[in-house]
Amino acid sequence: MQQQSNIPQTKPIILVDIDDTLNVFSKVYWAIHNQAFEDNVHPDNVNQWDLDLFSNRGLEAYQLFKIPGLFRHIPVKEHAQTFIEDLQDIGEVYMVSDVPRGTSYGEIVEFQNINYPIQHAHSNPADDKRAWIKEHFPNFPKENVIFCSCKWMIYGDILIDDKPNTFIEFQKRGRDVILIDMLYNRHIDTKWRARDLQEAKEMVVELLAAKENVICNL
Numbered sequence: 001m002q003q004q005s006n007i008p009q010t011k012p013i014i015l016v017d018i019d020d021t022l023n024v025f026s027k028v029y030w031a032i033h034n035q036a037f038e039d040n041v042h043p044d045n046v047n048q049w050d051l052d053l054f055s056n057r058g059l060e061a062y063q064l065f066k067i068p069g070l071f072r073h074i075p076v077k078e079h080a081q082t083f084i085e086d087l088q089d090i091g092e093v094y095m096v097s098d099v100p101r102g103t104s105y106g107e108i109v110e111f112q113n114i115n116y117p118i119q120h121a122h123s124n125p126a127d128d129k130r131a132w133i134k135e136h137f138p139n140f141p142k143e144n145v146i147f148c149s150c151k152w153m154i155y156g157d158i159l160i161d162d163k164p165n166t167f168i169e170f171q172k173r174g175r176d177v178i179l180i181d182m183l184y185n186r187h188i189d190t191k192w193r194a195r196d197l198q199e200a201k202e203m204v205v206e207l208l209a210a211k212e213n214v215i216c217n218l
């Protein structure tokens with residue numbers, strides 16, 4: 001007879017990045033960048049993480065993060081909603097995302113030549129991201145959103161992310177992380193590289209199935 005474990009089973013905690021994991025941030029960013037700075041950078045040529053290396057304005061490229069509403073209007077990736085719902089069936093899902101500083105205390109950053117639906121005088125990337133989540137994932141619990149730069153400090157069983165440094169730091173601590181394939185993270189050699197969200201979901205299932213005391217029914 002099989003021995004029953006008295007250890008209560010808890011749902012695994014799955015952390016999911018937002019920019020370029022659930023949305024198409026890079027595509028939107030470079031389109032705006034090229035308009036604002038009359039440049040011609042194609043996202044398909046951006047093979048390193050640091051944007052300033054590819055911009056004709058160098059570090060000024062990061063000023064574009066202060067465009068009011070930038071993070072509010074980025075298109076969601078295809079099947080992202082189903083992806084999150086499927087993960088919620090098998091785990092406790094948290095969206096984890098970094099947020100740049102917006103503008104406040106009377107600071108106004110003006111950009112010329114930008115065709116983007118600017119709706120506010122000042123930018124607030126955290127509120128923009130919360131509103132974006134509410135629009136595209138209306139049933140996602142607002143308590144399960146964590147804004148943080150050092151995602152490897154967040155407790156969780158699996159992280160899904162595209163940023164090279166985040167992948168390395170999370171993995172370095174012996175934890176499972178799935179890398180969303182982007183040109184700027186191709187230097188990382190891993191079997192946990194997902195070309196799309198469907199593949200990422202399959203990897204989550206595979207990783208969880210390998211863990212003890214986790215039942216996976218996907």
Ligand SMILES: [Mg+2]
Pocket residue numbers: 017018019020021161162163
């Ligand atoms: Mg990202």
